[in-house]
Amino acid sequence: MALSAPVGPQADAELQRLQQDFEAAEATFNSINQPDSIAEFNRIITVLERRLAAGDDAQARALLVAGLAYRARASFNNGDNGTADADIRAMIIADPTTTLDREVSPRFLELFENIRADMVGYVYFGVSPADAEIRVDGRLLQPGMASYAVVAGAHAVVAERPGYRPVQ
Numbered sequence: 001m002a003l004s005a006p007v008g009p010q011a012d013a014e015l016q017r018l019q020q021d022f023e024a025a026e027a028t029f030n031s032i033n034q035p036d037s038i039a040e041f042n043r044i045i046t047v048l049e050r051r052l053a054a055g056d057d058a059q060a061r062a063l064l065v066a067g068l069a070y071r072a073r074a075s076f077n078n079g080d081n082g083t084a085d086a087d088i089r090a091m092i093i094a095d096p097t098t099t100l101d102r103e104v105s106p107r108f109l110e111l112f113e114n115i116r117a118d119m120v121g122y123v124y125f126g127v128s129p130a131d132a133e134i135r136v137d138g139r140l141l142q143p144g145m146a147s148y149a150v151v152a153g154a155h156a157v158v159a160e161r162p163g164y165r166p167v168q
Contacts, residue, residue: 014051015059018044022063029070035078041071052094056138065095076108084108088115096120096149122147123157132161 025040048064051057072087091098092115100112124147125134134141135158136148160166 014047015057015063018047018060018063022067025067026070029074034074038071038074038078041067041074045071061094065091065098068094069098069100072112073104073108076111077105081111084111085115088112089119092116092119093151096151119151120149121152123150123155124148129161132159134159 021040021044025037025044028034028040029037045064045067048060048067051060052064068087068091072084072091075081075087076084088111096119100109102109104112123136125141127134127141127143130143134148135156136150137155141148156168158166158168
């Protein structure tokens with residue numbers, strides 16, 4: 001049986017439930033029972049990954065990145081550096097522009113920054129005329145944005161302007 005992401009009001013209800021679950025997991029993370037938050041974030045992350053596989057959703061992507069960050073930190077604090085490393089990599093793939101608050105431990109921040117430095121590069125675009133749009137891997141760049149963080153590898157870049165054929 002194939003699972004698909006809900007659409008319409010059902011999707012909004014699912015995202016609201018996930019946000020509530022996330023807040024509960026975050027409370028567990030910030031308690032003495034921090035290791036228990038890993039299982040809570042596992043469930044949230046699984047649902048969000050399924051949802052994003054069905055189509056891009058900025059809110060779900062942001063919640064996924066935050067969930068991966070908490071799970072990575074909890075795993076790291078629990079001595080599971082392999083899971084922490086994998087979650088950091090998944091965070092960066094989901095959003096190469098992601099950063100961490102300086103509130104995290106210096107050792108975790110160093111791990112994150114080292115992985116990010118190995119995985120992320122920047123592409124620079126000069127966009128003219130102003131109504132032209134640039135998409136990288138289907139994501140629209142913000143107007144006036146000159147650089148874009150990307151994970152190392154091949155990417156699809158499309159320039160579009162109303163009334164003209166898209167250029168790849």
